[in-house]
Amino acid sequence: MSIPESNRGQKKSNVSLAEIAGEAGVSRMTASRVLRGADGYSVKTRDKVLEVAGRLGYVPNRIAAALGSEASNSLVAIALPTLGRELYSQILEGLENKLASVGYQPIVGVVGYDDDTEFKWLNSALAWRPCGLVVTGRPRSAANQALLSSLTVPVMQLWNLKADTDDGLASTHLRVGIDHFEAGRQMGDYLSSRYRGKAGYVGVRQADTVLGQDRLSGFESGYGASAETLFLNDRSSFYAGYYGAEQLLSANPAIRVLYFLDDNMAVGALMFCQAKGIKIPGDVAIAGFGGLDIGSVMPATLTTTRVRRLRVGKQAAENLIKRVTGVPVPLVQDIGVDLEKGETA
Amino acid sequence: MSIPESNRGQKKSNVSLAEIAGEAGVSRMTASRVLRGADGYSVKTRDKVLEVAGRLGYVPNRIAAALGSEASNSLVAIALPTLGRELYSQILEGLENKLASVGYQPIVGVVGYDDDTEFKWLNSALAWRPCGLVVTGRPRSAANQALLSSLTVPVMQLWNLKADTDDGLASTHLRVGIDHFEAGRQMGDYLSSRYRGKAGYVGVRQADTVLGQDRLSGFESGYGASAETLFLNDRSSFYAGYYGAEQLLSANPAIRVLYFLDDNMAVGALMFCQAKGIKIPGDVAIAGFGGLDIGSVMPATLTTTRVRRLRVGKQAAENLIKRVTGVPVPLVQDIGVDLEKGETA
């Protein structure tokens, strides 16, 4: 079964274990052992097999391997609400970095905040029998809760740490992220130490889901007063912040402190105030969340909560893989945040 | 806190075709036909099989399907240089949207601009026998060129349209993206119609690769003069633009027009100029590339080249899938760009 001389180096994906074995004069099983780095072969055999595999350009077939032994699937399914903004795309970068470094491959899905989309995606992703699943923590429909709870593969819940939000994840599911209530509380606390007066908050709502509710609650708790709120039916964006600030401030001129869902919006608001001659932080103090790069080059550096997004992804991947491979790992891991005291508040 | 052996539970998805078939009183093959939507069964049989599959919560095993028929792999491997910034993450979002809508799954890899990383990733991704491959067009090492050229699955080259850049992609490979030379030329042309004087350009270099070279060439061609250039060994960022503008302007005070690798950097430069009291566009005109959202809320709207990033991804996925399924498709497709005449130039 040797490959004709003329075919060398072509059609890589046609080279199978059987061909390697034939060329090397051993059984398929022996070739398999050598190529997997299992033991049970002599140095001579190993060298011969590796030589042939290298010469023929053998690429192992993970599909067959995965079918053959249920345990050897190295696919990790990752569902993210969105990718277009820095937050989740950097988390994904962290996830991918770590996964790739230990030989795993991510299957990625963008499922928004819609239960139905998520449900469908989960089903098609599970058809690949991933060895692990990554989702973001959030309230879920009963169907999705049931599906996630019925799984035997490890599930990692990203970003949201709180277990008591009704996210339908069983207590065996892993969590890596931050405590959003605490992040909001910290910011509210800091602002209340420097300013008095009415607080305002601008966030967004997507598919009937209000994003960042825990942070808002924490903020109000820390600030010691409830905030005037405005929820835009939109994605978070610079423009949403610009527009939101305009709306909220004109409706509530007494607002002294403005908190935002994230830095994109806070920067937009900053631009709005700058355009309108509203003094920051003299007239209105502004705070965001996330610690995006843009904050650091603004005319006034943004007061925000810095989150190590790459780190969240890496740690999530690491813990998930540990669980997959049977290494003990903490159920919940808090990455923590840093309050960035900028010039806008 | 750690739960070592919780992996041991019952497998939810061990419902196999055989069980469905048994329950429904038909052969595996018939159940397979029904579940795949192939033909060759009666309405009665179909209803029975579907009922059983629904009741037992059958999730098809794509791994087995892919092994069984070489053609049925619905995995698409996607290699991106980075994910943290808006550009590639939005392209990925577009890719994923389209792929998911037609039942395909993306396997994602972040390979930077390093040939070795890309080579390793390609090999591990190919082990999943994807039905298509997406990479970004750029100069490649001989090994990577050879690998890509030896493949029998369709390859989609993203972003860079030019065929004559030494990217090692065979002429059968698909391309979707924009003409970067033309985009630069257009901008240079526009700026030369409004300003005279020395031009400057700030870009970045990563892993010995100068990014956006074609745009720079086009820009110089359109502007009618070569530019003072500065290449930072860094990722593109607001801060890089801030710093780059500072460096280049102090070294060449005569610069009248500043062009940047992308909008992130242009915005950073804008901030620098604003901080230093340099009038825009009175003293220096600034132009970026990409059309990021941030540009539209700046105190002065950014002059830039708008690119529909989501569209690039969607179209790339669409063309690739067409090729995979044998539908005729243009080899090269230009998404086009729009010159955005803002207030900074």
Add this chain to the structure above:
DNA sequence: TGCGCTTACGTTACCGGTAACGCTCAATTT
């Protein structure tokens, strides 16, 4: 010399699907 233990393999039986082909039987054609 015979017994057990290793080492280094080979054999067999799957994993869960699908392609290819074959069979049956009722409806239609000749």
Add this chain to the structure above:
DNA sequence: AAATTGAGCGTTACCGGTAACGTAAGCGCA
């Protein structure tokens, strides 16, 4: 009435690996 057809379904043989088990040769040791 015999021949032809095709819808509907079953059988067989894989796909390319891996787990589990079997076995022959070599070695130490009683």
